[in-house]
Amino acid sequence: MSTDPNRYVAKPILFDLTPADFRAHLPALLSIYVTAMRYPRGTEHHRAPMWSEHAGRSGWKAVAAALPDAPGTPVGIAYGYRGNPHQWWNQQVRTGMRHVGLPSDRIDEILDDYFELTELHVHPEAQGHGIGEALLRRLLHDRTERTVLLSTPEVPEEDNRAWRLYRRAGFEDVVRRFVFTGDARAFAVLGRRLPLDPDPSSGRSEVPR
Ligand SMILES: CC(C)(COP(=O)(O)OP(=O)(O)OC[C@H]1O[C@@H](n2cnc3c(N)ncnc32)[C@H](O)[C@@H]1OP(=O)(O)O)[C@@H](O)C(=O)NCCC(=O)NCCS
Incomplete structure (x- = not known):
């Protein structure tokens, strides 16, 4: 990718992906993910079958971002799907909510009707220009669910772009310092009601909302 810092001020192109588009672009999308999350090379091979399976889930939606001078090369990806009790993530988060003492009627209310924001990543060279938002x-x-939920790694002082974006977008704590089975790291589960508030910066922004 170009390292010209001015390149990414240009308006990105945002486009919805069909499951077929998503699967066709999977190597490029996984490369954004591995680079943005600083995971070891090779992680994409483990993730590919899972991402592909996700694209068949009920309520799945994916959006990609590209830059006008390279419309065929995605620089950002976001996707998610409608949550349901048969999903591993739902079961893990339910356990986490029980551990922090949330009453079961509150847990049922939160997990009854939500969209899981599963992945959101922007290539590091394209970050910091509002593409993630x-x-x-x-x-x-256009989601019809009552809430959106996500999990993100805990970082000291919530000091990274993901945390700043989620807080700016009104996400609140659901469970903090949660350890998913099979992953030693601590995660926060965050959520908020839908729809999102109108974008306060829409007047100043160079990127489409
Ligand atoms: C989290 C992530 C997707 C956010 O994407 P992004 O494009 O970098 O971030 P945003 O859309 O929030 O951009 C906002 C930043 O751009 C700046 N900006 C510049 N022009 C902007 C505009 N027109 N509109 C909004 N913000 C703008 C903001 O000041 C802000 O800077 P800051 O983060 O230093 O405070 C991205 O940083 C990323 O992939 N991180 C690594 C992977 C990750 O953590 N993913 C989430 C895991 S759950």
Whole structure:
């Protein structure tokens, strides 16, 4: 990718992906994910079958971002699907909610009707220009679920772009310092009601919302 810092000020193109588009672009999308999350090379091979399976889930939606000078090369990806009690993530989060003492009627209310924001990543060279927020807004703008839930790694002082974006978008704590089975790291589960609030910066933004 170009390292010209001015390149990414240009308006990105945002486009919805069909499951077939998503699967066709999977190597490029997984490369964004591995680079953005700083995972070891090779992680994409483990993730590919899972991402492909996700694309068949009920209520699945994916949005990609590309830059006008390279419309065929995605620089960002966001996707998710409607949550349901048969999913591993749902079961893990339910356990986490029980551990922190949330009453069962509150747990049922939260997990009854939600969209799981499963992945949101922007290539590091394209970060810091509002592309992540534009992807988030486009992914969520037509959702009919009552809430959106996500999990993100805990970081000291919530000091990274993901945390700043989620807080700016109004996400609140559901469970903190949760350890999913099979992953030693601590995660936060965050959520908020839908729809998202109108974008306060829409007047100043160069990117489509
Ligand atoms: C989290 C992530 C998707 C956010 O995407 P992004 O495009 O970098 O971030 P945003 O859309 O929030 O951009 C906002 C930043 O751009 C700046 N910006 C510049 N122009 C902007 C505009 N027109 N509109 C909004 N923000 C703008 C903001 O000041 C802000 O800077 P800051 O983060 O230093 O405070 C991305 O940083 C990423 O992939 N991170 C690594 C992977 C990750 O953690 N994913 C989430 C895991 S759950």
